[in-house]
Amino acid sequence: MKKMFFVLVVLISLSSFAQIQRVEPPNWWTGFKDQDLQLLVYGKEIGKTVPEINYNGVSIEEVHKADSPNYLFIDLSISEEAKPGKFDIRFKKSGGKTEVFKYELKARQKPAEDYVGFDSSDVIYLITPDRFANGDPSNDINSSLLEKTIDRNNDYARHGGDIRGIINHLDYIDTLGFTAIWSSPLLINDMKNASYHGYAMTDFYKVDPRFGTLAEYKELADKAGERGIKLIMDQVANHVGIEHWWMKDLPFTDWINYQERYLNGEKTVYSSHQRTTNQDMYASEGDKKRMTEGWFVDTMPDLNQENPYMANYLTQNSIWWIETLGLGGIRQDTYPYPDKEFMSDWAGAIMTEYPNFNIVGEEWSYNPLLIRYWQEGAPNKDGYDSNLKSTMDFAMQANIVAALNEEENWGSGLEKIYAGLANDFAYASPSDIMIFPDNHDMSRIYTQLGESIPKAKMALAYILMLPRIPQIYYGTEILMNDTAKPGDHGLIRTDFPGGWKNDSVNAFTGKNLSKVQKEMQTYLKLILNYRKNSEAIQQGETIHFAPENGVYLLSRSSGNEKVVLILNKNEEPVNLDLERFEELGLGGQNLKNLLTGEKMIWEGSLALPKMGAYIFTTKL
Template sequence: MKSLKHLIIVLFLINMSCQNRTSKDEATSPSVTEIRNDIERVEPPHWWVGFKNENLQLLVKHPNIGSATPKISYAGIRLKEFHEADSPNYLFLDLEVANSAKAGKFNIAFQLEDDSELIQTYELKARGKAAEDYVGFDSSDAIYLITPDRFSNANPNNDEIDGLLEQGIDRTDGYARHGGDLQGITNHLDYIEDLGFTAVWPSPVLTNDMPTGSYHGYAMTDFYEVDPRFGTFEEYQKLAEDLRARNMKLIMDQVANHCGLYHWWMQDLPFKDWINDQENYEQNKDEWDWKTTNTSNHRRTTNQDPYASNKDYLEMADGWFVSDMPDLNQRNPFMANYIIQNSIWWIETLQLGGIRQDTYPYPDKTFMSHWAGAVMTEYPNFTIVGEEWSYNPLLIGYWQEGHMNQDEYKSNLKSTMDFAMQKNIVDALNEEESWDKGLVKMYEGLANDFAYTSPKDIMVLPDNHDMSRIFTQLNGDVVNTKMALSYLLMLPRIPQLYYGTEILMDDFDNPGDHGLIRTDFPGGWNGDAVNAFTGEGLKDEQKDMQFFLKTLLNYRKHSKAIHNGNTLHFAPDEGTYVLARITDEETVVHILNKNESPQELDLSRFEELELDGKMLRNIISDDRIHWGNSLKLNARGSVILTTKLQN
C-alpha cells in the first residue's frame, strides 16, 4: 500500500514537471532565468512574431562590441550572420524570425576577445492585431493637424527636464518651447471629435535634444524615444488607445530624410557613409555651422527631370536639409534597414492609422519606394502620405502609386499632398472675378485630376504648420475663408485642417513666420483669458466659424456622397461655381458665389444633376429649398445643399 502511494506521488510530480516544462517551452523555448541588459543600446528595442518579412537586423551599440561573437539559442530564431561596422563600437546582427517562433524572451550572448561574456535579453512580442486590420486614413476622414508644444499644457511638471540641452519655457518667444504635451491632446479629444474630425496628426513627438528650436520635433536625436517634455512613452500609447476607442486614427509624423545634429550617433557614426557629406562633417564638426554645410539645393524637380544633371540631383538628394539636420544616407543598406524597421516598430507599438512622411522628395527616391513598399507589404490597408510641396500637378501625380511615369518609377505611395489645389483656392478667392480669373482657377485646378491615378487618395489642405494661416492668406476675409474651407471639404480628397483654423487663428503680425503660425491654442494653458475649448472669450465671428466647421465636418463624416461619390462640376459663370458629389442615395451640391449683390442662379443649366422639382436641405442653416427654375443667392459665400432632408 505504501509503495502504491509512493508510485502515485512520483507519477503526479512527473506529470506536473512535464506540464511546467511545456508551459515554459511554449513561452520562451528555452526559458530565460535571468533578465540581463549588459549592452548599452540595441535597436529595435524589441520585435514581434508573425511578419511576412522574417528578416530582422539589430543595431548593437557598446564599447568595442564589434569584435564580439554573438550567439542565440531560441526556437524559431536563426542568427544568419553578423557584421562589423567601421566604428568598433557597433555590431549588426541579421536574424531570421520564423513564423514558428513564439512570443517570449531570449538572451543574446556576446563573447568578447578576452573570453568574457555580455548578455542582452531580447523580447519577441505577439502582435496586437492582424496586419489587415491596420486600416489607414482615406477620403472618409478629416484630419486635425496639431503642433503639440502649442496646443495644450496638461502637465507643467514636464516642461523642463534636467540634462537636456534646451531649458526653459518662454511663451513670448515663437521659437522657444511653450510646454504643450501629449496629455494636453488626450485631454481634449472630446473637443476634436465633437468638431467632426476622425484622425489626429501631431507633428513629431520623439526626442529633439537640440540646443534651440527643439519644440517643432523635426530634428530627432533618438528615433525610439518620446521626448520627455511631451510626456512618457505610455502617454503616447494612451493617446493612440483613446483615439481607437473613439474609432479615430492616430497619424504619426515620421522623418526618413534627416535627424538632428545632436543625435546620439553623431559623435560615433557606425559607418563612413552613415550620413551624406560625412567626411566634410567629421573634419569640421567642432566648428560646424551653415557656412560649412553642403545644404540641399532644394531642386526637387531633379527627381523627375529627364535632362537633370547628376550633379544637380545629388546636391538635392545628398545635401543637408539645413545645417543642424544631418542628411541620412539611405543607400547604406544598414541605414535603410534601420529606417524601415523603425517605421514598422511604431506602427505596431501604437497601432497607427497612418504615417505622414516628411520632406518626401529629398531622400534617395529608390529607397523611398523600397521603404513605402516594405510598409505596405506588411500592412496592405494602411496609408502613407508623403509631403511634396509643389504647385505642379505633374510632380504631385508622379509620387502616387500606380502613376505611369516616363522613367518607370514605382513609388508604392498611396497619398501625396495637393499644394497645387491649395494655391488655386487662395488665388481664386483673392482675385477679382472675370471670365479668365477668380473661380476659374478652382475649376481648372480640379479639372487637372485627370493627371492623378486616384484623386480621392490625395490629401488637400488650406494651410499647415509651415505656411501662413488660411485666414491670413485670404486677407482676413471671413466669408472667403468659409468658401475656401467648404469647397475643400467637398472635394474628392482627404482633407487636413490645422489646429485653430476653426477659430480664425492668424499670423497677420508677421505673415509666414513659423513661430507665429504655430501660436498657442487659447485655453490650452491655465490662466488663458480666452478658452477656445469652451468658447469663453471668443469673438462672435470665431464662434460662428467654429459652428460652421463643426456642422459641415459632422455632416461630412456620414456622407458617402462626399467620401466616394462621383464628382460633377460646371464652369464658373458670372461669379458663381457649382460642384456636386453624387451617389444613388444622395446628391450634395456646393455653390460658390463671389457676387456682392443678390444673384439669381438659373438652375436649368444644371439639368443633368436630375434635381428638378426636388426638395433639398441647406446643411448649415437646415433650411429647405425647392429646386425649380432658379435659386436666389442673397449674399456672397457658399451654399451647401443635400437631397437628404434629415440628418
C-alpha cells in the same frame, strides 16, 4: 598588495569589455510576412564580440561589423515557429568573457489587415503639440536636456504643450467631427534651441520627455481609437538633429551625406532644393546629388539611405511604431529629398505588411505633374513606382487661395479651381490625395485670404467637398492668423487659446471667443459632422460646372444622396438660374440648406443673398 593588484586588473578588464548601451529595434514581434530583422547593437567595442542566440525559431543569419568598433549589425531570421517571449543574446569576446542582453519578441495585438489607414472618409486635424495644450506642466522643463527653458512670449521657444494636452481634448476634436489626428513629431529633439517643432530628432525610439512618455503616446492612440479617431505619425527619413546620439560615434564612413566634411569641420554642402531632379530626364548627376545629399541646415545632418544598414534601420523603425501605437497612418516629411529608390522600398515594405494602411508624402510643389509622379500607379516614363498611396495637393491649395483672392476674369478667379480640379485626369487616384487650407509651414488660411470670413468659409467648404482627403490645421476653426507677420513659423504655430491654465480665452469651452470665432467653429462643426456620415462626399461621383458671373457649382452624389456646393463671390444678391444644372437630376426635388436648415425645392432659380458658400443636400 597582490590582492589589490588582482582586483584592479579585473576592474580594468571589465571596463574594457562591451557595455551594451542600445539594441534597436528595442523589441520585435512574431508573425510578420518579412521574417528578416536586423538589430543595431551599440556598446564599447561590441564589434569585437561574437553574438549567439539559442531560441527556437530565431537564428542568426549573418553578423556585420561597422567601421566603428562600437557597433554590430545582426541579421536575424524569425520563422513561423518562433513564439512570443524573451531570449538571451550572448556576446562573447575572445578570452571567454560574455555579456548577455535579453531581447523580447511580442505577440502582435491585431492582424495586419486591421491596421486601416486614413482615406477620403476621414478629415484630419493637424496639431503642433507644443502649441496645442499643456496637460502636464510638470514635464515642461527637463534639466538633463540642452534646451532648459520655457517661454510663451518667444515664438521659437518651447511653450509646454504635450501629449496629455491632446488626450485631455480628444472630446473636443471628436465633437468637432474630425476622424484622424496628425501630430507633428513627438520624438525627442534634444537640441540647443527651437526644438519645439519636432523635426530634428535625436533618437528615433524615444518620446521627448517634455511631451510625455511612451505610455502616454500609447494612451493617446488607444483613447483616440476608442472614439474612432485614427492616429497619424509624422516621421522623418531625410535628416536628424545634429545632437542625435549616433553623431558622436558614426557607425560607417557613409552613414550621413558629406560625412567627411562634417568630421573635418568643413562647411557642408546644402541642398539645392531642386526637387524636379527626381523626374528631370535632362538633370545632371551633380544637380541630383546636391538635391538629395545636401543638408537643409548645419544642425540637420542629411541621412544616407543608400547605406543598406541605414535603410533597414529607418524601415524597421517605421514598422516598430506602427505596431507599438496601432497607427492609422504615417506622414513622411520632405518626401522628395531622400534617395527615391529607398523611399519606394520603404513604402513598399510597409504596405506589403499592412495592405490597408496609408502613407502620405510631403511634396511641396504647385506642379500637378510632380504631385502625380509620387503617387502609386503613376505612368512614369522612367518606370518609377513610389508605392506611396497619398501625396499632398499644394497645387490645389494655391488654386483655392488664388480663386478667392483674384478678380473674376477669364482664366482667373474661380476659374483657378475649376481648371485645377480638371487636372484630376492625370492622377492615378485623386481621392487618395491630401488637400488642406494651410499647415504648420505656411500662412494661416485666414491670413492668406485677407481676413475675409466669407472667403475662409468658402475655402473650407470647398476643401471638405472635394474628392480628396482633407486636413485642417488646429485653430482654423477659430480664425487663428499670422497677419502681424505673415509666414513667420513661430507665429503660425501660435498657442491654442484655452490650452494653458489661466488663459483668458478658451476655445475648447467657447469662453471669451468673439462672435465670429464662435460662428466659424459652429460652421466647421456642422459640415464636418455631416461629412462624417455622407457617402456622397466621401466617395461619390463628382460633377462641376464652369464658373459664370462669379458663381461656381460642384456636386457630389452616391445613390439617393446628392450634395451641391455653390460658391458665390458676388457681394450683391444673385438669382441663379437652375436650368443649366438640369443634368444633376434635381428638378422638383426637396433639398435642405445644410448651413441654415431651411428646405427648398430645386426649380426655377435660386436666391443667393450674399457672398459665401451654400451647401444643399437631398438628405432631409
